[in-house]
Amino acid sequence: MININLYGQDDDKMSKTKYEIIKNFIIEGISSGKFKEGEKIYSENMLSRKFKVSRHTVRRAIMELEFEGLLVSQKGKGTFVAKKTADSSKCIAVLTTFISDYIFPLIIRGIEKVIAREGYGLLLFSTDNSYEFERYHLESIINNPNIDAVIIEPTKSALPSKNQDLYRKLIQKDIPVIFINTILEDIAQNYIITKDQSAVYRLTYSLIKSGCKKLLGIFKGDDLQGIKRYSGFEKACKEAQAEFDAIFFTSEEYNFVHNRAAEVISRERFDAAVCYNDRIALPLCVKLKEMGFRIPQDISVTGYDNSLLSTLTDIKLTTVEHPKEKLGEMAAKAAVDIVKKYKKDVKEEIECEVLFRNSTK
Numbered sequence: 001m002i003n004i005n006l007y008g009q010d011d012d013k014m015s016k017t018k019y020e021i022i023k024n025f026i027i028e029g030i031s032s033g034k035f036k037e038g039e040k041i042y043s044e045n046m047l048s049r050k051f052k053v054s055r056h057t058v059r060r061a062i063m064e065l066e067f068e069g070l071l072v073s074q075k076g077k078g079t080f081v082a083k084k085t086a087d088s089s090k091c092i093a094v095l096t097t098f099i100s101d102y103i104f105p106l107i108i109r110g111i112e113k114v115i116a117r118e119g120y121g122l123l124l125f126s127t128d129n130s131y132e133f134e135r136y137h138l139e140s141i142i143n144n145p146n147i148d149a150v151i152i153e154p155t156k157s158a159l160p161s162k163n164q165d166l167y168r169k170l171i172q173k174d175i176p177v178i179f180i181n182t183i184l185e186d187i188a189q190n191y192i193i194t195k196d197q198s199a200v201y202r203l204t205y206s207l208i209k210s211g212c213k214k215l216l217g218i219f220k221g222d223d224l225q226g227i228k229r230y231s232g233f234e235k236a237c238k239e240a241q242a243e244f245d246a247i248f249f250t251s252e253e254y255n256f257v258h259n260r261a262a263e264v265i266s267r268e269r270f271d272a273a274v275c276y277n278d279r280i281a282l283p284l285c286v287k288l289k290e291m292g293f294r295i296p297q298d299i300s301v302t303g304y305d306n307s308l309l310s311t312l313t314d315i316k317l318t319t320v321e322h323p324k325e326k327l328g329e330m331a332a333k334a335a336v337d338i339v340k341k342y343k344k345d346v347k348e349e350i351e352c353e354v355l356f357r358n359s360t361k
Contacts, residue, residue: 018053020136022061025051027143030070030081040078041071068123069146091121091146092335095137096153096180097129102279103307103324107180110328111151118336123147127155129251131162138166142173149176149335156251157182157224176338178346180331182224190338190346192331196225196304199320199352200232203302204274206354208236210361212271212300214243218261218284219276221248226276229304233274245270258284266291271299272360278303278310278319285315285359300360316357323350 029035042050047058062079065071069091073079092115098104108124115122123144125137134155141147150170154161161167167187170177179191207215217233220226230246237244247264249257261284265273275281281303285295293299295315303310303319310317323330327350334346 018051019057019060022047022051022053022058023064024139024143026061026065027070027140031143031145035081037081038083040080043078064140068140068144069121070144090119091123091144091148092332092339093123093125093141093144093147093150094152095125095127095134095141095150097127097155099124099126102309103305103322106324107328110325110330111332112328113325114329114332114336118332120148120336121146129155131155135163135166138163138170141175142166142169147175148339149178151178151180151331151335153181154179154184156222157184158220158222158227161187176335178331178334178338180327185224190334192327192334192346192348193350194225194322194327195349195351196228197232197235199354200229200274200304201236202232203318203320203354204233204236205240206356207272207274207300207302207360208240208242210300212242212361214268214270215245215272215274216261216265216268216270217244217246217274218257218280219246219248220251220254222250229276249276254279258287262287262291265293265299273299273301275301275303277305278307278317281317281319281359282309282312282315285317286313289315295359296361302360306355310355310357315359318357318360319355321353321355323352326350 026035026041029041035041044055044058048055062071062073066073070082071079072082094108094111096104099108112122127134127137141150161184164187167177167184171189177189179188181193183191183193204215215237217230219230247257247261258280261273265288273284275284281301285301288295288299295301303317305322306319310319330348337343338346
């Protein structure tokens with residue numbers, strides 16, 4: 001069974017802080033023994049009066065704790081602390097930047113496939129690439145006694161994490177942490193990631209070999225994946241003595257960096273644009289076509305991930321095949337193996353294939 005927590009993307013900001021306070025109050029009550037297993041907690045009306053909020057706000061806190069297996073509501077009787085069963089602790093949490101778009105549904109599907117087969121429950125959390133939401137969900141995971149392991153894609157992994165204290169708490173509580181896609185270099189114990197540097201090096205080298213002499217890289221600067229992809233791009237250009245430049249963007253600039261890149265390309269006339277991923281490459285292609293550029297005759301454009309976007313239009317992106325579902329399966333298997341003591345740690349890097357299509361010469 002999958003429980004999806006999307007409050008990290010909720011638009012209702014007004015009651016967010018009080019909702020979190022109520023949830024943490026109940027969790028602390030369970031952890032301290034104030035609310036005992038099988039016993040009834042305060043009613044919605046009592047919590048509403050105590051925290052001076054609406055019952056709707058209280059209900060949101062209770063619903064999420066029910067999703068996490070800490071509370072059980074009985075119609076007409078109230079809300080009770082869930083009783084532990086033999087399988088109640090068999091639960092693995094997944095905390096990713098997003099859940100429902102781009103390549104994430106396929107990663108989640110891979111995780112779900114293994115977790116279900118092994119008889120574990122699955123809790124999904126989304127950070128929306130925000131430190132604030134990441135902290136909130138990490139606290140929930142730490143305080144939930146039913147979680148055996150956590151699969152995490154960390155927020156803004158190229159920067160010093162604002163939540164290092166919580167990651168260390170997870171480790172101190174002996175909850176296995178398996179990083180996916182990227183790592184926090186100061187913390188990573190277990191990981192399943194792709195060989196980003198190697199893939200972009202090979203991709204860039206192929207562009208240079210095809211005749212591209214001046215290349216522009218467009219990479220995410222607050223993400224370790226972006227830094228590693230740039231490293232591969234830079235290495236190939238320097239080895240071939242090709243002229244190159246790079247644009248670095250942040251998470252907040254994601255949706256309009258292609259406009260900035262198109263202006264630079266128009267002004268400085270590059271032969272190729274090597275993009276952080278398909279989500280940057282496709283809108284860049286569209287913008288360049290609007291500006292009169294022919295792809296790939298005037299400029300080659302590449303992406304990364306081989307997402308659905310890569311073949312969505314008449315421009316089929318040359319891109320890198322992200323393993324997606326396979327990566328999810330590997331991460332879930334690593335989590336189960338560590339929980340069951342089959343393995344002490346897991347450190348795996350996956351080599352990715354470059355797929356050549358009509359967006360390059």
